[in-house]
Amino acid sequence: MNPVTDEQPADPTSLKWANHFVSLGPDFYTELQPSPLPSAYWISRNLGLARELGLEQNWFESQAALELFTGNRVADGSLPLASVYSGHQFGQWAGQLGDGRAILLGALETSSGSQEIQLKGAGRTPYSRMGDGRAVLRSSIREYLCSEAMQGLGIPTTRALCVTGSDAKVRREEIETAAVVTRAAPSFIRFGHFEHFSYTDQHAQLKTLADYVIERFYPACREAAQPYAALLEAVSERTAHLMAAWQATGFCHGVMNTDNMSILGLTIDYGPFQFLDAFDPAHICNHSDTQGRYAYNKQPNIAYWNLFCLGQALLPLMETQDQALAALESYKTVFPEALQARMRAKLGLPDTQPEDTALVENTFRLLAANKVDYTIFWRRLCTFTPQSGHEAVRDLFFDRESFNAWALQYSERIARVDIGLRADLMLKNNPKFVLRNHLGEEAIRAAKLKDFSGVDTLLTLLQSPFDEHPGHDSFAGFPPDWAASIEISCSS
Numbered sequence: 165m166n167p168v169t170d171e172q173p174a175d176p177t178s179l180k181w182a183n184h185f186v187s188l189g190p191d192f193y194t195e196l197q198p199s200p201l202p203s204a205y206w207i208s209r210n211l212g213l214a215r216e217l218g219l220e221q222n223w224f225e226s227q228a229a230l231e232l233f234t235g236n237r238v239a240d241g242s243l244p245l246a247s248v249y250s251g252h253q254f255g256q257w258a259g260q261l262g263d264g265r266a267i268l269l270g271a272l273e274t275s276s277g278s279q280e281i282q283l284k285g286a287g288r289t290p291y292s293r294m295g296d297g298r299a300v301l302r303s304s305i306r307e308y309l310c311s312e313a314m315q316g317l318g319i320p321t322t323r324a325l326c327v328t329g330s331d332a333k334v335r336r337e338e339i340e341t342a343a344v345v346t347r348a349a350p351s352f353i354r355f356g357h358f359e360h361f362s363y364t365d366q367h368a369q370l371k372t373l374a375d376y377v378i379e380r381f382y383p384a385c386r387e388a389a390q391p392y393a394a395l396l397e398a399v400s401e402r403t404a405h406l407m408a409a410w411q412a413t414g415f416c417h418g419v420m421n422t423d424n425m426s427i428l429g430l431t432i433d434y435g436p437f438q439f440l441d442a443f444d445p446a447h448i449c450n451h452s453d454t455q456g457r458y459a460y461n462k463q464p465n466i467a468y469w470n471l472f473c474l475g476q477a478l479l480p481l482m483e484t485q486d487q488a489l490a491a492l493e494s495y496k497t498v499f500p501e502a503l504q505a506r507m508r509a510k511l512g513l514p515d516t517q518p519e520d521t522a523l524v525e526n527t528f529r530l531l532a533a534n535k536v537d538y539t540i541f542w543r544r545l546c547t548f549t550p551q552s553g554h555e556a557v558r559d560l561f562f563d564r565e566s567f568n569a570w571a572l573q574y575s576e577r578i579a580r581v582d583i584g585l586r587a588d589l590m591l592k593n594n595p596k597f598v599l600r601n602h603l604g605e606e607a608i609r610a611a612k613l614k615d616f617s618g619v620d621t622l623l624t625l626l627q628s629p630f631d632e633h634p635g636h637d638s639f640a641g642f643p644p645d646w647a648a649s650i651e652i653s654c655s656s
């Protein structure tokens with residue numbers, strides 16, 4: 165690393181950068197330096213992830229770390245780069261995209277495997293097109309908090325180590341300030357990386373990429389008769405599990421373009437996302453999505469559509485189209501099974517009974533008809549007993565008769581389940597805290613005035629969302645009326 169002054173703790177010697185992605189070769193990326201931001205300051209640091217990455221706490225709090233994670237200096241051994249990818253956006257082939265504002269620093273080896281470290285918002289790259297290479301404070305705080313919220317919920321995701329800010333101005337609909345989120349993931353490779361090399365007829369590079377992904381992340385596929393079909397099947401299964409997790413949690417992603425689909429089945433690119441407030445299956449969280457392509461209830465089908473694009477991109481590596489189609493089939497069984505398993509856990513059902521599918525469907529139907537707050541319903545249901553009056557749950561419904569009929573059906577089902585076992589299962593699967601839009605908005609408003617304490621408070625709550633956190637019930641309440649007027653678009 166560059167020399168540091170006496171006041172700054174030396175960079176930990178354990179910070180050894182590996183540059184796995186570089187081994188793919190120059191067709192896959194452009195080496196470049198991040199663009200510095202003036203007078204950077206910390207917005208928030210994620211000490212838990214820092215520990216997992218092997219960063220010493222006193223170093224992580226130093227000026228040297230601040231400069232490194234803002235992109236103002238580059239560590240020895242790190243080879244910063246931006247990768248090239250393409251993709252389908254809102255159902256249309258968009259051609260070449262790439263890391264227009266994300267710069268990969270390299271990977272850190274941890275006890276739980278290699279983690280790539282990427283700066284989002286660290287300046288222009290050859291793939292920036294018309295963009296400025298920057299990210300604004302507002303969207304960076306949202307990405308930081310939601311990444312860790314998803315991790316806390318047990319949903320596969322890219323992680324976020326810290327957010328740094330600067331008073332440098334960035335133009336969006338209005339003038340805002342710049343920020344950088346440091347992300348971590350085993351890999352940031354997207355479906356769009358494969359599409360890029362396939363659509364540009366670079367089939368040797370397509371094979372190199374597929375082999376790299378198989379070797380590093382899906383080694384079992386190498387043993388299969390058709391390794392590339394096996395890869396497609398494995399990615400389909402991971403994506404199916406991801407969609408089940410999103411749907412069960414009431415998470416809307418908002419921009420499920422193929423360039424925002426992780427080859428590892430991680431949630432990636434936190435833009436206009438939203439956790440549902442009132443349960444509305446057709447809810448559209450992205451103000452720019454006028455057609456509702458990425459509405460909550462469309463997500464599982466869109467994921468399949470995106471997998472189909474991945475399958476098409478992989479075709480040059482397969483002998484027949486049927487191999488790709490067969491590989492995609494797994495999604496159609498894994499997704500519904502995974503969703504049922506998650507919904508059974510939310511209902512507190514440790515085993516499977518034939519009537520459970522109908523119970524889950526009835527629950528969704530009832531929640532939709534009554535526009536019930538999704539998170540609050542499930543958390544209150546944790547203390548439901550057939551014997552009690554269960555007013556706390558019933559009060560959420562205006563159609564009391566339908567609720568009573570549902571409660572009878574549910575009571576009959578849970579009569580055979582140990583009450584302690586059920587409560588335990590439910591409290592681990594029905595979070596008290598999710599990152600509702602208004603919570604993020606309040607923290608962002610304070611952060612714009614340089615009060616970052618709200619970001620840290622939310623981070624703590626969201627990292628263990630199933631815990632009670634006494635004294636913080638106001639973060640688990642209904643959204644205020646003004647929350648309905650928050651419009652989140654692609655602008656970030």
Ligand SMILES: Nc1ncnc2c1ncn2[C@@H]1O[C@H](COP(=O)(O)OP(=O)(O)OP(=O)(O)O)[C@@H](O)[C@H]1O
Pocket residue numbers: 261262263264265266284291292293294295296297298299419423424432433434435654656
């Ligand atoms: N301000 C910007 N400057 C340069 N490129 C941008 C900017 N905003 C978006 N892009 C690029 O536009 C494309 C689509 O953007 P999208 O919103 O999906 O991604 P993103 O939010 O920038 O990043 P990621 O997917 O890495 O989280 C990507 O190639 C992205 O890098």
Ligand SMILES: [Mg+2]
Pocket residue numbers: 423424433
């Ligand atoms: Mg993106």
